[in-house]
C-alpha cells in the first residue's frame with residue numbers, strides 16, 4: 001500500500017479507493033471527511049486521472065488552498081496545480097467568464113457586491129417614485145436575492161401568480177417591476193451580483209446543451225465538501241454537471257447544517273440517493289480531532305435534536321480535561337477572563353497565540369474580547385469581518401467624535417458631512433475643498449465663514465452647511481461637561497446615525513445598530529474605569545487615545561500566530577487546540593431571533609455542535625450575568641445549551657446559577673419535512689464499534705463535579721499590607737453599592753482593591769480615592 005493511504009483508517013480508505021460512481025460520506029465532526037476528499041483526489045490522480053478532469057468544491061477558498069497543498073505533497077506540485085478547487089462562487093465565476101458571450105455578457109463582467117446591489121436598487125426605487133418606507137431597498141434586495149437562489153427569474157416570477165400575490169399582500173405590488181429593472185440595469189452595466197454567479201451558471205447549463213456537455217466531459221470527477229450546506233441553486237449545478245458520468249463524491253454532516261437561513265437545504269443530502277443510479281453510502285465514526293470529553297459532550301448535545309440522522313461518533317483519544325464553564329458578572333469581565341486564561345495557559349503550556357480561538361454568535365460580540373486582548377498585548381486576528389474599530393458604522397461614529405476634538409480633521413469631515421444624507425452634494429464639497437486650498441484654511445473654517453466668501457452656493461445648501469457647523473459646535477459645548485459616553489450617545493442620536501440603521505430593519509441594519517450599541521457599551525465601560533483613576537476623567541480625548549492603539553495594532557498584519565476571533569458560522573471545518581465559546585446566554589445563543597420554532601432552535605443547536613467540535617484539547621464556555629445594551633445593564637440567563645451538556649463532562653469554574661428560568665415554548669417543525677430518513681440506512685451498526693459514550697469512573701465523576709469557588713485570580717499575601725482593608729472584607733461604595741474585596745494589589749498611593757459588587761460587576765479601585773466603608 002502506498003504510504004499516504006496508510007494515513008487513513010479502514011473506514012476512510014474505503015471511500016478513497018472507491019471506483020467510479022456516486023458516493024456519499026455522512027459522518028460526524030472531526031471524523032476525517034475533508035481528509036477523505038483530499039486523499040481521494042490524490043488517489044484518483046495516482047490512478048491516472050488528469051487533474052484537468054477533477055472539480056472540487058469547498059466551503060472557503062482557504063480550505064481549497066490547504067487541500068491543494070496536501071495533494072501537492074502526495075502527487076507533486078506540477079500535477080496538483082491544474083486542479084480546479086474553490087468555492088461555488090469562485091469556480092463558477094471563472095466558468096462564466098469563459099462562456100460570458102453566450103449569455104450576452106462581456107468576459108470581463110463586473111461582480112457587484114451586496115452594497116453595490118443595494119445602491120442600485122435604492123436608486124431604482126427612487127426613480128420609480130415609490131414610497132421608500134414601504135419599499136425598503138435592503139429588504140427588496142434580500143427578496144430579489146432569495147428569488148435568484150430559488151432560480152425564480154423575472155420571467156418565472158411573472159408567471160407565478162402566487163408570488164405576485166404574496167408581494168402584493170406585503171404591500172409591494174411593484175416588486176416584480178423593480179426586479180425586472182434591476183436585472184436589466186445590471187445587464188446593461190455588464191455586471192453580475194453574487195447570486196447571479198449561481199443563477200447564470202444554471203442558465204448557461206440549461207440553455208446550451210453543448211456547453212453542458214463540454215463541462216460534463218471536462219469534470220468527470222466532482223467532489224463536494226460540506227454538502228449539507230449547499231442551496232438549491234448549487235445543488236442543481238452539481239447535479240447537471242455530474243449527470244453524465246455520475247462520478248460524484250459528496251461529504252457532509254447533517255448535524256452541521258447551519259445555513260438554512262440562507263437557503264441551504266438539508267434535503268440535498270436526503271435526495272442524493274434518488275438522484276443517482278447507484279449510490280454507495282459510507283460512514284466514518286472515529287473522531288481524530290478532539291478529546292473524548294469534547295466528543296462525548298458534543299454527542300450529548302446533538303442528541304437533543306429530533307431532526308437528525310442517527311450517527312455514532314467516538315474517539316480513541318484521551319479523556320482530556322473537562323469542558324470549563326465560566327460565569328462573569330459583565331461582558332467586559334468575560335473578555336478579561338478569556339484574555340487572562342489565554343495569557344496564563346500560553347505561559348504554562350508553552351503555546352502559541354495561534355493555538356487559541358474565540359468563537360461567538362454575532363460579530364458585535366468581538367468588541368469586549370478585542371478590548372481585553374489588546375490590554376494584555378495579546379495579538380489577535382478577526383476573521384471574516386473587519387476589526388471592530390474598522391467597521392464602517394463604527395468609523396462613522398468615530399469620525400464625528402474626531403471632528404469634535406479637531407474640526408480640521410478633513411478625512412473625518414468628508415466622511416460625515418453628508419452622512420447621514422443631509423443634502424450636501426459632491427459639487428458643494430468640491431467647492432469647499434477648492435476654497436480651503438485657496439485660503440489655506442480647513443474646510444471647516446471655510447464653512448464657518450460662508451458669509452464672507454462668495455462660493456456660489458445657493459442659500460438652501462448654505463443653510464445646510466451652517467446647520468452642520470452649528471451641530472458640531474454644540475457637540476463641542478457638550479464635550480466640556482459630559483463624559484465620553486454621554487457625549488457619544490448624544491452624537492449618535494443627534495446626527496441621525498442611529499435612526500438611519502433603525503429604520504431599515506434588515507439583518508445588516510440590525511447588525512450595524514448592534515455594533516454601535518457595542519461601541520457605546522465599550523465607551524461606558526471605559527468611562528467607569530477612568531472615573532476611578534486619580535488623574536483621569538473619562539472624557540472624549542482620553543477615549544480617543546485609547547482607541548488609537550486599537551487601530552494601530554490592526555494595521556500590523558502579516559504573521560499568522562494570533563488568536564483567531566470569528567463567528568461560529570465561519571469556523572466550520574476548522575480546528576484549534578483551545579476554543580472559547582463566548583456569550584453562552586439565552587437570547588444571544590440561542591439567538592432571540594431563532595427561538596420560535598423547533599427547527600430554528602435545532603439550527604442553533606447544530607451551530608453549538610459545530611462550535612464545540614472545533615476544539616482539540618480544551619473548550620471553554622463563558623457567559624455573563626449582565627450585558628450592556630444601550631448603556632444599560634441587562635440581565636442575561638445562561639444558555640440552555642450549557643445545561644444540555646451531560647454534567648459529567650463539565651467543570652464549573654464558578655458556581656452554576658439556578659435561576660429557575662423557563663424557556664419559551666416552541667412551535668413544532670422539522671427540517672427534514674416528509675422525507676423518509678430510514679432510506680439512508682445510517683443506523684446499521686458496524687461490527688466492533690465502541691460505545692458512543694465513554695463514561696468516566698466514579699472517582700473521576702466526583703472530581704469533575706467538584707466545583708471550584710469563585711475567587712478569580714490567586715489572592716495576594718495579605719501580610720504585605722499594613723492597611724486595614726483585606727481580602728474578604730465586605731465594603732460599601734457610594735456608587736456601586738455593597739461588595740466584597742477579592743484582591744488587593746500595589747502599595748502606597750497605587751494600592752488598589754478589586755471588589756466584586758453585589759449588583760454590578762468587578763471593579764478595581766484606587767484605595768486612596770475610592771469612597772469605601774467597611775460593613
Ligand code: ATP
Pocket residue numbers: 007008009012027028029030031032033034035036253256287288289572573574575613
Ligand atoms: P468537520 O466535520 O469538522 O469538517 P472532518 O470530518 O472534515 O471534520 P477532518 O478535518 O478531515 O474531519 O479531520 C479532523 C482532524 O483529524 C484533522 O486534523 C485530520 O488531519 C485528523 N485525521 C483525520 N483522519 C485521521 C487519521 N486516519 N489519522 C490521523 N489523523 C486523522
Ligand code: MG
Pocket residue numbers: 033034035573
Ligand atoms: Mg471537514
